[in-house]
Amino acid sequence: MASLYYDALEVRSSAEREAAHFAQLPGQVAHAQSASTAFAEVLRGVDPLTVRDRAGLARLPVTRKGELYERQKAQRSAGGDVFGGFSTVRFGSHMPRVFASPGPIYEPEGATQDYWRMARAMYAAGFRAGDLIHNCFSYHFVPAGSMMETGAHAMGCSVFAGGTGQTEQQVQAMAELQPAGYIGTPSFLKIIVEKAAEIGVALPSVRKAMFGGEAYPPSLRDWFSGHGIQGYQCFATADLGLIAYETEAREGLVLDESVIVEIVRPGTGDPVAEGEVGELVVTTLNPVYPLIRFGTGDLSAVLPGSCPTGRTNTRIRGWMGRADQTTKVRGMFVHPAQVNAIVKRFPEVVKARLVVSGEMANDAMLLRVETSCSAPDGLVAKIGDAIREVTKLRGEVELLLPGSLPNDGRVIEDARSYK
Secondary structure, eight states: OTTTOSSGGGGSOHHHHHHHHHHHHHHHHHHHHHHOHHHHHHTTTOOGGGOSSHHHHHTSOOEEHHHHHHHHHHHHHTTOOTTTTOOSSOSBTTBOEEEEETTTEEEEEOSSTTTTOOHHHHHHTTOOTTOEEEEOSOOSSSSHHHHHHHHHHHHTOEEEEOOSOOHHHHHHHHHHHOOSEEEEOHHHHHHHHHHHHHTTOOOTTOOEEEEOSSOOOHHHHHHHHHTTOEEEEEEEETTTEEEEEEOTTOSSEEEOTTEEEEEEOTTSOOBOOTTOOEEEEEEEOOSSSOOSSEEEEEEEOEESSOOTTSOOSOEEOOOOOBSOOOEEETTEEEOHHHHHHHHTTOTTEEEEEEEEEEETTEEEEEEEEEEOOSSOSSHHHHHHHHHHHHHSSOOEEEEEOTTOSOSSOOSEEEOOBOO
16 A cells, blocks of 8 residues: 555545544634634634534535735734744744735744645655655745655655756756756746757756646646656645646546545635635644635645545636625626525525626626526516625626526626727
8 A cells, every 4th residue: 555655544434534534623623713813703602513524514614815914914014923823833843934825914833744735746746755756836034845845755755945046056056956856837847858858968867856836737747657657736826725636547636634624615714515616714633723714725635436546535627716796887896605695684595696798987886696486576676786885886687597607607797808
């Protein structure tokens, strides 16, 4: 088993995994409430013992990145906690590094080995103990470089801290050090390989790679394969660490063993049906930064079945766009949460999508609604009234049969002409 999988957790039964996660979750909720001032407020009144299954988890509020930023900003301006009350540890030996993402949003790095849990993804990408890894993720401000380095060290690998830029020096280091592979963005490795060819330097050792931070389409995968490099992608964020990773089966991304993932309708905390596209909401079992129902703002969907490699955890389709579809109509912002507030008023409505069309300053709104109701009694007029009440704007309504709207996670579609 050791030669195929990072550990036995990857092949435990789905029931065993679910039971283990939800046995831990009440304790994590209680820990977040007691050790994190932010979650003491967010989860006020929640009995941790009621969060023992997915239904209990779905009743908790979703904390989105925007709220994390606003809490951090407010507390910093008041001379309070730079982490907005979300971190359970303070500067010192329990927090060896601090990073920043655009915003800025500040993230702590805990002192535990493989804090970001990246070793599992690296193992699936083919890296093994004793390898030298050429790490071209940034080492400053953002945590990507440290994410990969700490994961590599946990595996027993050595790391060359290549960082970003300086293409010719990267080529020279690869040629002389002969690393087993590369970790970084796919576009930068492509630049390195092309530069090496241009200056006539061979890179025979670089035969495997793990990518992140960018899209990795099949065309680029084939390009690397044509140059003798097998590249795999991972899905991670600065807040959560590893969420999912690609395997040699190349059929979606397998979820990490230390996160609980839900797919919810954008703008809400309501889980969607399996296979439907929605926002990735992640609960981490990390005690240092115990994010409970953290809305990533990224769209994805669950794939049916298990990975052909034998890994039994849930698979997702990977990154499919952004969930924040807020748009401005006639000078007013319209949010996905408002569309869902309209839908919830009508049990007959299965799903809805707001289409904004026309030219800028001459906007038109059309709410396309799926309903199984064969003879709706004034439903169109009632929904129209609800649109006006919730958004303060007028909109038309179109009734559709269930299944008519595309499964792409869009709640608001901006179809306006910007010419």
